[in-house]
Amino acid sequence: MDDADIELDEMELVAAAAAYYFYNSIAAQSGPTSFPRKCSFMAEALNNPDDAFREMFRMDKCVFHKLCDIARQRNLLRDTAGVMIEEQLTIFLNIIGHNERNRVIQERFQHSGETISRHFNNVLKAIKSLSKEFLECPPDTTPPEILRSNRYNPYFKDCIGVVDGMHIPAHVPAKDQSRFRNKKGFLSQNVLAACTFDLQFIFIYPGWEGSVPDSRMLRAVLDDPDQKFPPIPKGKFYLVDMGYVNMEGFLAPYPGIRYYPYEYRGANQLPRNVKELFNHRHSSLRNVIQKSFEVLRTRFPILKLATQYSFQVQRDIVIAACVLHNYIRREERNDWLFSSVQEMTVEESPEFDDQPEMHLGSTMQEQVASYLRESIAMAMWNDFMNKWEEW
DSSP states (O other): OOHHHHHHHHHHHHHHHHHHHHHHHHHHHHOTTOOOTTOHHHHHHHTSOHHHHHHHHSSOHHHHHHHHHHHHHTTSSOOOSSOOHHHHHHHHHHHHHHTOOHHHHHHHHTOOHHHHHHHHHHHHHHHHTTHHHHSOOOOSSOOHHHHTOTTTTTTTTTEEEEEEEEEEEOOOOGGGHHHHBOTTSSBEEEEEEEEOTTSOEEEEEEEEETTSOHHHHHHHHHHOGGGOOOOOOTTOEEEOOTTSOOBTTEEOOOTTSOOSGGGGOGGGOSOOSHHHHHHHHHHHHHTHHHHHHHHHHHHOGGGGSOOSSOHHHHHHHHHHHHHHHHHHHHHOTTOHHHHHHTTOOOOOOOOTTOSOOOOSSOOHHHHHHHHHHHHHHHHHHHHHHHHOOOO
């Protein structure tokens, strides 16, 4: 080559090096909330009014940004050249918060299907890894929600939470469908859950076949130490519905006695005896887990439909949704969805398996629980009759 060609090649190398240095300098200065030009959706979304942002991403802006900080500081997620952590999280929240298909998210975020899928799974894994931190054992003190109420205190002063099952629509192979078909005829995974009276989940175990009764799930979990159901302090208990056996640590209502809120309306509002009064207050207090389920499914509609993900991913989505549910509850007490259920009673009807599994005999645990139920019910009835308290 002649001298002119050599000089031109050197200039091109210098220009390329300068451009590379300039690009990296701009990227470093722009901070974590700058996005590539093609991701105009992200830039617009982060500048949206609070209501629009909340509707799109299912949480307030301040809560979202703190979640991004947690993921970045703990190295749960990493910024990539084309997709920053904020965008990775919004991809995930768009999918579970609106049950969007991969193709829709591709168009919205201008990424390939493989990129969307990869970041969805990375975020799912990251959120699930926070479960030990955000699904905690309840305190063994009397919950303030009970302390403040004459209807529940002192009768339920030793109650620390509520346990129940939740059916989530499931997509499973044809060979497994008979096991996952519940008593209402549709395919579901049965999820064993426990929550506090503050609407936070304590324990979550998804993936059970829809045909499995709630009581069998609970017994299997209690019999398996690896499942790590929260230890129940001596003398404390959870409330359970008629689908469970009344036993030590788990207080069930009286069977064969009206129980659900709709049964106490109209001309027969007042309880007619000690068992009806107990069942009514038990039902009213236990309704907290229905409120928790209502908030969870309203925030993340992906839980209302059977998705096409593998069954393992379907299970993990339930865990991640519960982690985010608790995270939002702790960070924003005035969250609009939690506020919407605070003073309401979530209607429920008898569950698919509202009778516990049949078994012979009565164990010592059941005798202890029966005595506890009788003593609570009698104290409640005596006060009700003598003081005419709110019922």
